Amino acid sequence: MQALTNKAQAVNRKPMTFWERLYLINIIKGMLITFSHMFKKQPTIRYPEQKREFSPVFRGLHVLNRDEEGRERCTACGLCAVACPAEAITMEAAERVEGEENLYREEKYAAKYEINMLRCIFCGLCEDACPKDAIYLSETFAPANYTRKGFIYGKPDLLIPNPQTEATAFAEAKGV
């Protein structure tokens, strides 16, 4: 049979010499190896104090975006829900009434917008599907919760803070 690589080695069946059979020397060699590890750098990240940096393409929790004037961008078109492979997104649309122009950007808005974080696979397809740039995935992840219901995030959990009234919280959420 032709060898695929040149790495094949014949098994060494030479009987062990006296010193090899003593084992003591090999044991000391092994101990020197473990001893040298005392001076190696530890790769440990001490979690609550130190956190590992996420990759720049990390996809975490969803954020519902607002425009510069603090108006919700979402028009409840449902494209994100259609795009979602895990069927995690549900929403109910409502029509904007007179006097709500400062709250919603367009005439139609999402009265209810829910994402089930237990279903969500954080693929980011909703982000791609959104024509209004209203949903994107942030760099945080869903914290632990006691109940399954707690993982269904509604509008209060998802909406980004208003840039007009809470500028600092908005900047923090944007991660700029």
Added chain:
Amino acid sequence: MTILALDWGFIIEKLIMIAIIVLASLGIALYTTFGERKVAAILQDRPGPSRAGPFGLLQPLADGLKLIMKEEIIPNAANKWLFILGPGLAMTASLMTCAVIPWGSAVDVFGRHVELQIADVNIGILYVFAVVSMGVYGIMIGGWASNNKFSLMSALRAASQAISYELAMGLALIALLMTTGSLSLKTIVEQQIQGNWWNIVYQPLGFVIFFICALAECNRTPFDLPEAENELNFGYHQEYSSMKLGFYLFAEYINMIMSSAIMASMYFGGYDLPFFNEASVAPNIAALIGVGTLLIKIVLFIFLFMWIRWTIPRFRYDQLMNLGWKTMIPLALFNMLLTGAILLAKL
């Protein structure tokens, strides 16, 4: 009223010393568990326990608290008396060893000349062997009383291993005793202080044999077959919980400390600090320096035990027995003959 004629100061002095040594052994054992975890971690590029207190120094206390708070379970089918007796016996046997170890020379307190040794028995080393052999009963009784096949297997292993290695250990020791001519640990240490060299120079092979056998006696890796998880689940303390389990684990660490102390005393000059003239300082301070020296030697030995544990995998059982009977005992006999021949030639 002969009882009043006793030297009460002597009794009080000994009682205080017993209390100090037992408590100190327990404290050191507590922190040896911490050391074990820390050494293991550092040898494996991990930080180890670091949460409880600064550098994780309160970790052993947290572990102890956890063990005490755990539920005491005595299996239904277990022999209750023996089940309770087992860990107690293991603990007692390992603590009894410390009675003959000379921890230092002597100090003068309140006008009394206090030897830093509980009992300078003239058969000290023989006593140690007798007590160490009793430790096997603790394991054996515990394993048998659990009424669990794994525990029983483990106890049988522990017993046969201890008996096999005690032979080679004793033979290695006889060679040493031929050179010292005394069984008293105090005398052996004093000889090393007065003589030029420590006994390790005269008995290197004897020490290697003794050390390997001590590893086996303490059930430490690579001879920790009684605790081989892959074959026996957890070993002889399988059914134990709470502080009874704690006693077994503790006894193992105390055994380690005691065998380190004995090796340090017999082969490495005990409380002798090399290149240091004890007469140049006050006798009390010299004695304290001696105690510190012995403790440092013990710590180094314990580190060696741990270092070996986290480097070498355990033997197979037949390999263990082969090593004990076919290698250690002939080697020890050879060492004994060699020592005898040299002693004869020197006459």
